[in-house]
Amino acid sequence: MKLLNYTLSYLSIALLVVVGVWAVIFYVNMLDEIYDSIDDGLENSKILIIRKVESDTTLIHKTEFMESNYAIHEITDNHALHVRDIYMDSTLYMQNEKDFEPVRMLKTVFRASNGKYYELQIVSSMVEEDDLIEDLFYAIVWLYIVLLASALIINNVLLRRVWKPFYTILDKLKNFRLGSNENFAAEKTNVSEFNILNETVSSLLQRNIAIFNSQKQFIENASHELQTPLAISINKLELLTEKNSLSGDQLKEISTVIESLERLTRLNKTLLLLSRIENRQFPQETSVNFNDLVLRLVSAFGDLSEFKSITIQVEQPGTCIYTLNAELAEIMLSNLIKNAILHNYPEGSVTITIHASGISVTNTSHTGALDETHIFDRFYKNSSAKNSTGLGLSIVKSIVDYYGYTIRYTYTNQHHTFAISF
Amino acid sequence: MKVLVIEDEDELRNVIVSSLEKENFLVESAADYTAALDKVTGYQYDCILLDIMLPGGNGLSVLNALKKMKKQENVIIISAKNSVDDKVNGLNLGADDYLAKPFHLSELTARVKSVIRRKSMNGQNVIELNNVKIHVDDRLLYVNSEPVSLHRKEFDILAYFIANKNRLINKAALAEHIWGDHIDQADDFEFIYSQIKNLRKKLKDTGAQLEIQAVYGVGYKLIVP
Structure with missing residues (x-):
């Protein structure tokens, strides 16, 4: 539920209660005022009628209401002494409505000039309460609807405008990606709470960006700084191997040290490559024909596959051309093909299938299914291949992610398949 | 042949200098930007090895200075930054190679x-060793003036061995x-x-006076008797 509608749902309940209570109080007060005013009128009629009776004694015998609004009955003295003025609700048959309608009645007692006591009944027509309640109910319902509608409109126009900075920052946060090289800048608003929110979020993110950048910088710098000492070590050892005084065993020892240093160099280069991919330092993009690229790579790996007695088949049901960085395209595919050759057995096979929208590399292997959840992790090694850095597939994954492609691993019947879909 | 090594890291500079001296080059060196500028303005070299990150300045500025002086030296950039941009910039500024x-x-x-061969030999890229003659640009091998056919990689290996x-x-x-x-990997x-086995066989069959020696566990060595 959206924030605006959320407040509205509470508001609608609150309004219902408030309007309901107000309606009851209003109704009671209004009715009270109506009675008050009718009763005043009856009181006034009473004085006028008593005066009239004093001057015209024939009126004493008017026992029915008929066309006027009063009736007079004789009562005993004893009874009269216990009677006081009573205002009461009653009903009276109305000719126009052909029905009994509510009336207000005043019962009082007076002593006429002949010394006898008479009871005087005066009526006045009343509001019909059920009609009043019905009218009031509809009025209240309309009021409620209008109130809700105006609240909805105000919410959507005014509140939306008021909350705009909030939605703006929400939108920015949603689209923000750490490492995307963009700075987070919030708009200035007139609402101090939003300004505080903006500032807090901004400073929090700036701090994160700074940490992230310095971490990236650290990996990059560390890798760069490692290159020179590695170069010195390898080159010095190479010079050493050229000294004729060394025995075969010593040469072999030095050679293993060089091999380890070279492994370190490869690892270092790979880490640099990963950090460069993540830093998006491959802006130049060209149209890459993957059919050509695959054929070129297969021939480049020809000697290696031949040495390992592995046959490589390239199937091309489609032509695959996409725009991306040529260097990355080559790294991505060469990693997959190299893996397929290295993690194979003699007389095994590698099948590369190129579709218009994807490429899959399948290889035979004696190892069972790989752990799908970890194969793309850095430094995850399934085989004991001593020269593997454990970074090949994570590089493929970063390149695939970089361009928004997908890569899927499947295992069927001793065949491992990595399929990239563009 | 005179070579100038511009590299700020002492050990690396020394090792490069010793290696080049083994090839009978006359090697000079510079450890920082100012020394490098002094050397390139004052002397003539056949090849300059140039590090990009130097104390006191950028190696690419040395390239610029060379260009301004209209000097035709061969320059190979040696950089710790294996970045395409550096490579392109360097090559655009007139460097011949990037390592x-x-x-x-x-x-x-x-x-x-x-x-050095590409520029100073004016296209006559022929190397002679005993009875073996190699036309580097045409990728041809002659033993006792008889042509020997080599596969692409065999030729590359031989050229690398000869260098x-x-x-x-x-x-x-x-x-x-x-x-x-x-x-x-x-x-x-x-x-x-x-x-290597194929190359060796071809050299032996044609009676070339060159021998590729395997050094077990380390690599190979081309012996020119």
């Missing part, structure tokens, strides 16, 4: 010889040079052996 650190000494030797004759070549360096970067580089 990322760390590199193999045999690779450096081959590159230095290649750029580093009488020196021990690490098999990783050879694999990287011939098969490129893709092959760097291939286990043990054993696969290069079959190519």
Whole structure:
């Protein structure tokens, strides 16, 4: 539920209660005022009628209401002494409505000039309460609807405008990606709470960006700084191997040290490559024909596959051309093909299938299914291949992610398949 | 042949200098930007090895200075930053080659010889060793003036061996040079052996006075008797 509608749902309940209570109080007060005013009128009629009776004694015998609004009955003295003025609700048959309608009645007692006591009944027509309640109910319902509608409109126009900075920052946060090289800048608003929110979020993110950048910088710098000492070590050892005084065993020892240093160099280069991919330092993009690229790579790996007695088949049901960085395209595919050759057995096979929208590399292997959840992790090694850095597939994954492609691993019947879909 | 090594790291500079001296080059060196500028303005070299990150300035500015002085020196950039931008910038500024650190000494030797040959021999790229003649640009091999047919990789290997004759070549360096970067994880580089075996056989069958010697576990060496 959206924030605006959320407040509205509470508001609608609150309004219902408030309007309901107000309606009851209003109704009671209004009715009270109506009675008050009718009763005043009856009181006034009473004085006028008593005066009239004093001057015209024939009126004493008017026992029915008929066309006027009063009736007079004789009562005993004893009874009269216990009677006081009573205002009461009653009903009276109305000719126009052909029905009994509510009336207000005043019962009082007076002593006429002949010394006898008479009871005087005066009526006045009343509001019909059920009609009043019905009218009031509809009025209240309309009021409620209008109130809700105006609240909805105000919410959507005014509140939306008021909350705009909030939605703006929400939108920015949603689209923000750490490492995307963009700075987070919030708009200035007139609402101090939003300004505080903006500032807090901004400073929090700036701090994160700074940490992230310095971490990236650290990996990059560390890798760069490692290159020179590695170069010195390898080159010095190479010079050493050229000294004729060394025995075969010593040469072999030095050679293993060089091999380890070279492994370190490869690892270092790979880490640099990963950090460069993540830093998006491959802006130049060209149209890459993957059919050509695959054929070129297969021939480049020809000697290696031949040495390992592995046959490589390239199937091309489609032509695959996409725009991306040529260097990355080559790294991505060469990693997959190299893996397929290295993690194979003699007389095994590698099948590369190129579709218009994807490429899959399948290889035979004696190892069972790989752990799908970890194969793309850095430094995850399934085989004991001593020269593997454990970074090949994570590089493929970063390149695939970089361009928004997908890569899927499947295992069927001793065949491992990595399929990239563009 | 005079070579100038511009590199701020003492040990690396020394090792490069010793390696080049083995090839009978006359080697001079500079450790920072100012020294480098002094040397390139005052003297003439056949090849300059230039580090990009130097104390006191950028190596690319040295290239600029060379260009302004209209000097035709061969320049090979050696950089710890293996970035395409640096490479493109350097080559645009007139550098002849780009080598990322760390590199193999045999690779450096081959590159230095290649750029020197390309410019100073005026296209006459012919190397003669005993009864063997190699036309580098035309990729032809003659033994006793008889042409010998070689596959592309066999020729590349022979050319690399000749550039580093009488020196021990690490098999990783050879694999990287011939098969490129893709092959760097291939286990043990054993696969290069079959190519060497073929080359050896061809040299032996034609009676070439060159011998490719295997140094077990390390690499190979071209012996020129």
